[in-house]
Amino acid sequence: MQGPTSTRFRSVLVLCAVLLTGAYIAMKREVAVGVSSTGGNSAALTQRTGEQATGEQLQERERMALLQSKVAALESDLTALRSDHEARSVHGNAEASDQDAPGRSSQLTAVQTPEQRDEEEARIFGQIGQRFATQPVDAAWSTAMTALINEQLRAQSLEQSSVEKVECRSSLCRIEVTPRDGADLAVIRDSFRFHLANVMGSGASKRDETGRFIIYLATDVQALGMGGSP
Amino acid sequence: MKTSVWSVCLLSLGSMLFASESSATTYAGQSCNSSSAGVSLSYSDFGATNSSSSGISISCPLTRVKDGGTNSVSAVIYFVNDGKTKTCFLDNFSIDTGGLGVWTSVSGVSRMVFPTLSTTLQWQPLTLNCSLPAGSKVNGYFLAES
Numbered sequence: 203m204q205g206p207t208s209t210r211f212r213s214v215l216v217l218c219a220v221l222l223t224g225a226y227i228a229m230k231r232e233v234a235v236g237v238s239s240t241g242g243n244s245a246a247l248t249q250r251t252g253e254q255a256t257g258e259q260l261q262e263r264e265r266m267a268l269l270q271s272k273v274a275a276l277e278s279d280l281t282a283l284r285s286d287h288e289a290r291s292v293h294g295n296a297e298a299s300d301q302d303a304p305g306r307s308s309q310l311t312a313v314q315t316p317e318q319r320d321e322e323e324a325r326i327f328g329q330i331g332q333r334f335a336t337q338p339v340d341a342a343w344s345t346a347m348t349a350l351i352n353e354q355l356r357a358q359s360l361e362q363s364s365v366e367k368v369e370c371r372s373s374l375c376r377i378e379v380t381p382r383d384g385a386d387l388a389v390i391r392d393s394f395r396f397h398l399a400n401v402m403g404s405g406a407s408k409r410d411e412t413g414r415f416i417i418y419l420a421t422d423v424q425a426l427g428m429g430g431s432p
Numbered sequence: 433m434k435t436s437v438w439s440v441c442l443l444s445l446g447s448m449l450f451a452s453e454s455s456a457t458t459y460a461g462q463s464c465n466s467s468s469a470g471v472s473l474s475y476s477d478f479g480a481t482n483s484s485s486s487g488i489s490i491s492c493p494l495t496r497v498k499d500g501g502t503n504s505v506s507a508v509i510y511f512v513n514d515g516k517t518k519t520c521f522l523d524n525f526s527i528d529t530g531g532l533g534v535w536t537s538v539s540g541v542s543r544m545v546f547p548t549l550s551t552t553l554q555w556q557p558l559t560l561n562c563s564l565p566a567g568s569k570v571n572g573y574f575l576a577e578s
Contacts, residue, residue, distance in 0.1 A: 292511070319555050323532035326551065386531055396563065399519050403537040404547070409530035420472045421538045 244407050249332050327408045330418055334373065340372035350398060353420075358393040366414065373425035375402065377417040387415055394419065404428075454578040455497040461510075461570040462510045464492040467561070479512070481569040490570065496559040498577045506548040509573040511559055513542035520562035524553055531556070 347370040355365055363385050366378040379390055392405050394417060402419035403424050410416050423429030461479030466472050468488035473480040482488050494507065507522050517539055525533020532553060538544040552558070560573055 231510065319531070319553075323553065326553075327532050391533075395537070398517065399521070399537045400539060404535060406532065406534045407525075408532040415530070423547045423549060426534070428534055428549055429536075429547055 260403070292381050323408065327406065327416075330426060330428075331376075331416075334376050334418060336415060337371035337374055339370075343372055344370040347401070347419075350401065351375060351377065351394065354394060354397050356396075360390060360393060363390055363415070373421040375419045379415040379417065380413075381415050390415060391417060454576065456574065456576045457495065457497060458574050459494070459572055461492075461493065463573075463574045464490045464560075464562075464570050467491045473564075476572040479571040481568045482566055485566050487563055487565045490562050490564045492560040492562070492570070492573055494560065494573075494575045496554065496558060496575075496577060499571045503552060503553055503554075503577050504548050504550040505558060506576045507546045507560060507574060508542050508576075509546075509562065510571040511542055511544075511564075512569040512571060514565075514568055515541060516565040516568050517541055518544070518562055518564060518568065519543055520546070522549065522558055523557075523561055525547060525556045529543075 236419055348368055351368050351370075355368075360379075363379050363381040366380055367376070368378075369376045377394060381387060381390060387407070387409075395402075395405055398419060402421055404420045404423045406420075406426060406428075407415065407417040418426065420426040462475050462478050464473065464486055466482075467490060471482070471484045471488045473490065474483040475481075482490075492509070494505075496505075505522070505524075509520055511518055518541070519537060519539045520521075521535045521537045523533065523535045525531065525535075533556065534549060534551070534553070536547045536549055538546050558575070562570070564570065
């Protein structure tokens, strides 16, 4: 699949190739003209001392060598950029293939049906759960955060729901809530996250298949596995 | 001259390689609404003010331009610098459904930059939900999608 970036990249590559070739030819001509004019003007040459002529030739050679080294460096940079682009393309294609695998909807295409949405949400939430389950426990952090959450629970006294379990690892906490029928999930969520935002600024929540409301609180989006560059 | 040609070439290549199609939308603070029962915001030039005597919650909707995929999003929100701390959440979910929702938050006084959410659910709305202390004013906010 050719994206607009690839097309533009090709166009720029062609443009650069033309510019590089043109500039290189111009450089060669300039040097050649300089040499021929120096050689052709014998009258002027005879007026110069041998040392001056040798000095100019050396300067020319040095300039030539400098320009050649610059060209080599630029060609090297171009090769590196091209390799990097190819690597990115391969990586992108691999990701697309992976996401297009059966049972997984692509992140690059719109999820169309409610079933697909549920499946995708379950997949993402499962990844967060897996991240939590495999995270080692930092005893000090875990104890401190559990205490904070319990303190928050006492202060808020959720009338609508009962908190079944609070568990913290090293940057993630998991809170299991059984909401009363008709409970406002936003109120439950906000009762935790607003007051704990300074220590656990990110999170995710979802009802599981048993109807419990699961809240993950994380120190940041990276801990949640959902952070990155814009 | 030649160096310039090389520079232009390399810069063009670099920008083509690393630049991605992104969009940015700025919203006026007047787009925000109070989400606290019985309290309304006072709308005026350059934003909306909590004229009540107590802190309230506000909700500021965001509209995606690039809604075809799970693109990453980032946001910035601006308040009048009144020395009072506000906490804001960049929410990506519709809580009513009990479906998956993700959020990230920031606290600050005037200008608050949210961490980027790299995985987003394009079928769920994006909203900024903030605490707004008494007398505080929201000026505007900004959504960047990539």
